Amino acid sequence: MGQIIVMTSGKGGVGKTTSSAAFAAGFALRGRKTVVIDFDVGLRNLDLVMGCERRVVFDFINVINGEAKLAQALVKDKRIENLYILPTSQTRDKDALTKEGVEAVMDELRKDFEFIICDSPAGIERGALMALYFADQAIIVTNPEVSSVRDSDRILGMLAARSRRAELGLAPVTEHLLLTRYDPHRVERGEMMTLDDVLDILAIPLLGVIPESPAVLRASNVGLPVIMDESSNAGMAYADAVARFLGENVEHRFVKPTRRGLFSRLLGRPV
Amino acid sequence: MRIFNFFRSAQPPKPESSAHQAKERLQIVMAHERASRDGPDFLPLLQQELLAVIAKYVDVDQNKVEVKLDRVKDVSTLEVNIELPSRRPGTQRHRVTLQGATSS
Numbered sequence A: 001m002g003q004i005i006v007m008t009s010g011k012g013g014v015g016k017t018t019s020s021a022a023f024a025a026g027f028a029l030r031g032r033k034t035v036v037i038d039f040d041v042g043l044r045n046l047d048l049v050m051g052c053e054r055r056v057v058f059d060f061i062n063v064i065n066g067e068a069k070l071a072q073a074l075v076k077d078k079r080i081e082n083l084y085i086l087p088t089s090q091t092r093d094k095d096a097l098t099k100e101g102v103e104a105v106m107d108e109l110r111k112d113f114e115f116i117i118c119d120s121p122a123g124i125e126r127g128a129l130m131a132l133y134f135a136d137q138a139i140i141v142t143n144p145e146v147s148s149v150r151d152s153d154r155i156l157g158m159l160a161a162r163s164r165r166a167e168l169g170l171a172p173v174t175e176h177l178l179l180t181r182y183d184p185h186r187v188e189r190g191e192m193m194t195l196d197d198v199l200d201i202l203a204i205p206l207l208g209v210i211p212e213s214p215a216v217l218r219a220s221n222v223g224l225p226v227i228m229d230e231s232s233n234a235g236m237a238y239a240d241a242v243a244r245f246l247g248e249n250v251e252h253r254f255v256k257p258t259r260r261g262l263f264s265r266l267l268g269r270p271v
Numbered sequence B: 001m002r003i004f005n006f007f008r009s010a011q012p013p014k015p016e017s018s019a020h021q022a023k024e025r026l027q028i029v030m031a032h033e034r035a036s037r038d039g040p041d042f043l044p045l046l047q048q049e050l051l052a053v054i055a056k057y058v059d060v061d062q063n064k065v066e067v068k069l070d071r072v073k074d075v076s077t078l079e080v081n082i083e084l085p086s087r088r089p090g091t092q093r094h095r096v097t098l099q100g101a102t103s104s
């Protein structure tokens, strides 16, 4: 039976879609059959980040409504074996997500995939609730920034009270913190909360720290999950986080500032 | 600071740059989205009607219907592959392929 993982945050723009694409590609690159689902109904974007936007025929909502079979809506990644994308509808709204409809899709995917990643929309309404409801594990994507940390706490509360596991009294959803857009230089200057500050407040196990990196924009420009940019800090940090998720013991990198030469400091370029 | 202008190019992004690819990908996908905005979601209907016609002659398994779409600059190509069941076990199976293109 496959594991359902929700990538969630409460707040928008913190890196859920970037992280969903990176984890999905990371699992698949390690030979684990993975599907990544876009739950942001009406604002389809995962297809662009995954670079399959030209091949979307049917979507998640078509499957829920019985207008297409699941096999027809799954888009197979052209570069990576074992990787599939289930895009969302660009024209309908989040009311199209019914609990029964989502459950039927999840049950079918569970039989065939090892990992099912649910890319949650922002907010705490229907779309976000449906994305987390069936989760076995939750990756809480957080930025070292006040509103993001508070919203993450709110989402942790929803996982504990309103997920399927909570409602049925099963073992709770496993929680992981993914701290993204971390800038060690600003942390050093005291302009940004430290990793320890965030861990103190949220008190959940740390899965990884993803540095602020220009590679993320470059990757989304061309529709390639950033984990495939193996020379970038963000790509390496995602690869480490995927390894940790799979049980490997990998040390945290990119949490300390790198020493920069005079020239790069003058240019003000992030490393 | 003029010396540092050497490092910043004033020219539009080069064709192979990632920013250029971003713009091109967006133009393709958004042209199609704008064209179909508020219109009916015709693909499910098209598929259902095609299947209804074929089902008059043979039993088709919905899971054996493959629909592929590819969008390039001005043209979308839709390809529908339908695997027909063999009449008797062991005999050859058939496949119907329908292909259509629209340009905008």
Ligand SMILES: Nc1ncnc2c1ncn2[C@@H]1O[C@H](COP(=O)(O)OP(=O)(O)O)[C@@H](O)[C@H]1O
Pocket: A009, A011, A012, A013, A014, A015, A016, A017, A018, A019, A122, A180, A181, A182, A210, A211, A212, A213, A214, A216, A217, A220, A234
């Ligand atoms: N580690 C990072 N470094 C730099 N930019 C990032 C990073 N992670 C995400 N971003 C940028 O932040 C924006 C929001 O990311 P996205 O993954 O779409 O967030 P969400 O899905 O949570 O709304 C995007 O422009 C993305 O390129």
Ligand SMILES: [Mg+2]
Pocket: A016, A017, A018, A040, A045, A120, A121
């Ligand atoms: Mg998103």
